[in-house]
Amino acid sequence: MDEKTARDSAPNDRSAALVTATRGGVPKKRRRPKSPELAVLSRPELKLERPLSLFPGLSVSMSSSLALGPDTLLRVMTGAGTIDWVRKSAPGYISLLRKLAYVTRKEHALSPGLRKLVLTEFAPLHKVLPKAEIEKSLDDLEHIIARPTSPWAPLLGGMQADGNLRLDDTLVRMCQWMVACDEHAFYLEDLVSSGQTAAAEAHLAPLIGEACEAWLVLNPKLAMQALAAIEVPLMALARLEYEGAEADAGPGIEIQSSILRLLEPDARPIGHWVSDVCSLAGCRNLGELSTALLRSGATYRAGAVSHERLKKWARSKEVAMPPGAVGAVLMAVPSSTSRDMLTNRFGAARLLTFLCDLVRSSTIGAAPTWPEAQSQIRSRFAHAFQNQAALRSSRSAVHHV
Numbered sequence: 001m002d003e004k005t006a007r008d009s010a011p012n013d014r015s016a017a018l019v020t021a022t023r024g025g026v027p028k029k030r031r032r033p034k035s036p037e038l039a040v041l042s043r044p045e046l047k048l049e050r051p052l053s054l055f056p057g058l059s060v061s062m063s064s065s066l067a068l069g070p071d072t073l074l075r076v077m078t079g080a081g082t083i084d085w086v087r088k089s090a091p092g093y094i095s096l097l098r099k100l101a102y103v104t105r106k107e108h109a110l111s112p113g114l115r116k117l118v119l120t121e122f123a124p125l126h127k128v129l130p131k132a133e134i135e136k137s138l139d140d141l142e143h144i145i146a147r148p149t150s151p152w153a154p155l156l157g158g159m160q161a162d163g164n165l166r167l168d169d170t171l172v173r174m175c176q177w178m179v180a181c182d183e184h185a186f187y188l189e190d191l192v193s194s195g196q197t198a199a200a201e202a203h204l205a206p207l208i209g210e211a212c213e214a215w216l217v218l219n220p221k222l223a224m225q226a227l228a229a230i231e232v233p234l235m236a237l238a239r240l241e242y243e244g245a246e247a248d249a250g251p252g253i254e255i256q257s258s259i260l261r262l263l264e265p266d267a268r269p270i271g272h273w274v275s276d277v278c279s280l281a282g283c284r285n286l287g288e289l290s291t292a293l294l295r296s297g298a299t300y301r302a303g304a305v306s307h308e309r310l311k312k313w314a315r316s317k318e319v320a321m322p323p324g325a326v327g328a329v330l331m332a333v334p335s336s337t338s339r340d341m342l343t344n345r346f347g348a349a350r351l352l353t354f355l356c357d358l359v360r361s362s363t364i365g366a367a368p369t370w371p372e373a374q375s376q377i378r379s380r381f382a383h384a385f386q387n388q389a390a391l392r393s394s395r396s397a398v399h400h401v
Contacts, residue, residue, distance in 0.1 A: 045061065046229055048358075049223060049363060050360075050361050052354075052358065052361050053360065054318075054319060054320040054354075059071075060072055060229060060358065062228070062229065063151040063182050064150065064189075065185045065188075066184055066228045067150075067178045067228065069151060070155050076350060077323075078323055085155075096117065100114075100118065110138060118138065150178070150183065150186075152178040153182075155175055156179055170344070173240065174236055211380070214383065215380075218376045219363060221364045221365050222362055226359070229362075230355055230380070233351060237348060237384075238257070241257060241259050241348075242388035257382070257385045259345075260385065262348065263352060263378035263381060264378075267314070268315070268316040268370070269316070269349040269350070269353045269374075270353055271315065272349065273342070274286070277333060277342060280335065280338045281333045281334075283332065287307050289310060290304075290305065290306055290309075293305045296331040298328040298331040305328050316353055320350060320354070321346075326343060330342055330343065352377060357373075
């Protein structure tokens with residue numbers, strides 16, 4: 001399965017009526033689907049059976065029927081939403097948009113200087129916001145710029161224009177895959193809305209058919225609408241890890257997943273991550289780690305990173321450790337290479353924590369226990385990683401023919 005795979009919201013009953021989404025429109029009820037796969041092509045808002053336990057207040061938005069929305073994924077992995085990311089990486093855009101808001105409300109006139117500044121600043125985004133459209137909106141305040149089809153597109157455009165991010169950066173590549181997922185979903189939705197249900201089924205089954213079957217065994221009560229929100233991030237994470245490991249591995253070396261260890265049953269993902277920090281800091285337990293952090297002067301929110309705080313984060317039963325605390329916790333690790341690795345690994349641990357939470361929140365009826373949900377996620381991630389190995393092997397065989 002490649003990066004364009006995913007699924008989304010659908011009725012709670014896997015054989016319930018198919019609901020397709022017109023982009024930005026009101027979902028329309030259509031005929032009952034012949035296959036459970038088609039039930040994923042539904043409204044892009046994920047309706048949970050119960051609130052997330054470790055991410056309170058987080059809205060699980062979908063950019064399409066096959067991809068998580070950018071604000072949700074960014075908040076899970078970095079702790080900051082889309083607007084927060086823009087404020088940090090491109091503060092000039094926020095200031096510019098405020099000035100344009102005054103013009104739109106007719107509180108100020110559009111000066112030649114502001115017009116020139118707008119065209120200059122938004123030039124890197126012309127692939128998603130064409131210059132002609134921007135000029136029309138400046139000349140006619142009633143003109144509404146057509147929004148990019150995928151909510152990920154403008155974010156990707158901004159990242160590609162950011163001189164501080166390489167085009168092979170993990171976040172950039174994640175955005176590229178999510179844009180591809182959206183394009184794939186919109187194509188499938190167009191097939192269904194035009195009555196080409198059989199073509200949609202044929203196109204979709206190879207992508208998510210196996211996942212549907214697997215979840216019917218792992219968790220028969222998992223709401224179909226949650227499948228894409230769970231499967232696509234797992235596939236993306238597996239691909240990221242495999243490609244990174246493949247680049248570092250020598251010829252003939254079998255590539256193993258290190259992320260899979262974060263899902264071992266003896267601890268939750270962030271608990272395993274904290275254990276990794278202990279090991280690389282030369283500490284035998286959390287008590288020694290808290291002492292090392294105290295000596296290093298590490299603080300989080302004006303307080304020491306205490307033994308109790310570390311235990312709370314490692315347990316992950318009340319709250320998911322915030323990304324903002326990572327820098328403080330890693331002050332005990334002497335190697336900069338290890339700190340960089342652990343920073344990236346924390347993003348994976350937090351994402352896996354979210355996906356376990358999402359499985360529990362999206363199960364109809366009684367929620368699975370956390371160990372059960374984590375076991376289900378572990379099974380699916382292992383499969384996604386094995387798929388990457390198989391894909392690479394088949395492509396390598398073709399190249400050598």
